[in-house]
Amino acid sequence: MLSELTANEGRATNCRALANDGFVITCEHGGNRIPALYRDLFQAQQPLLDTHQGYDPGALVMARALAKAMAAPLVASTVSRLLVDLNRSVGHPRLHCEATRKAPAEVRQRILKHYFQPYRAQAERIVRQAIAEHGRVIHLSSHSFTPELDGKVREADIGLLYDPARPGEADLCERWKASLKACAPDLTVRRNYPYAGKGDGLAAWFRRHLPPSAYVGIELEVNQKHVVRAGRHWTALREVIVESLCRALASRCARISA
Numbered sequence: 001m002l003s004e005l006t007a008n009e010g011r012a013t014n015c016r017a018l019a020n021d022g023f024v025i026t027c028e029h030g031g032n033r034i035p036a037l038y039r040d041l042f043q044a045q046q047p048l049l050d051t052h053q054g055y056d057p058g059a060l061v062m063a064r065a066l067a068k069a070m071a072a073p074l075v076a077s078t079v080s081r082l083l084v085d086l087n088r089s090v091g092h093p094r095l096h097c098e099a100t101r102k103a104p105a106e107v108r109q110r111i112l113k114h115y116f117q118p119y120r121a122q123a124e125r126i127v128r129q130a131i132a133e134h135g136r137v138i139h140l141s142s143h144s145f146t147p148e149l150d151g152k153v154r155e156a157d158i159g160l161l162y163d164p165a166r167p168g169e170a171d172l173c174e175r176w177k178a179s180l181k182a183c184a185p186d187l188t189v190r191r192n193y194p195y196a197g198k199g200d201g202l203a204a205w206f207r208r209h210l211p212p213s214a215y216v217g218i219e220l221e222v223n224q225k226h227v228v229r230a231g232r233h234w235t236a237l238r239e240v241i242v243e244s245l246c247r248a249l250a251s252r253c254a255r256i257s258a
Contacts, residue, residue: 022130031078058227161197
């Protein structure tokens with residue numbers, strides 16, 4: 001059982017030393033906050049803010065655990081994706097929800113200027129800094145997904161999203177999946193599920209601007225059924241995810257040095 005495989009979170013604090021790469025952790029959907037200036041836009045959508053449409057439950061606490069383990073910078077937002085989705089490109093139909101799409105153009109532009117553009121600029125600055133210092137960066141973006149969508153149950157506990165055309169991403173996800181299986185055999189781990197890893201998003205933007213030799217982008221997706229259970233179970237799952245990543249990185253180092 002998962003609870004029997006818990007590891008002391010402190011065990012992973014030196015995980016960063018297992019690889020020569022730089023690491024950056026991001027969380028685009030970490031909260032459901034609506035700034036006071038825009039709350040009138042959401043008077044009819046208040047119930048949505050506490051759902052997956054408003055944010056990714058559990059994603060921020062998972063991101064913080066990864067950042068601590070990897071001694072990595074964390075770029076995170078607690079502004080609701082209903083105001084602006086930081087994991088969508090400008091021009092994408094889901095960049096704004098219905099409420100903000102109906103707002104005047106100058107309001108949407110102000111939202112982009114104050115929330116979207118600063119977040120993207122900070123993420124880019126830190127990613128490029130990691131590349132300059134280490135030669136390559138591993139960017140882990142923390143997300144969560146609903147157990148069911150449109151009446152269909154999602155058949156996974158953890159999803160690892162990546163671009164199959166980029167060997168570094170495919171290799172890390174293969175090793176991470178195997179490591180998760182070894183740490184917690186009861187977990188169902190799937191690659192490029194429940195979404196396609198090369199779809200529109202922050203990682204996809206980086207791929208268009210950085211070569212595979214310099215940038216590896218992985219989106220971690222955790223099933224929210226584990227977040228809802230909370231308590232010891234959710235703590236144990238976070239620890240297993242971190243520990244399995246450390247083991248995956250250690251296996252890569254061992255293979256390179258062999």
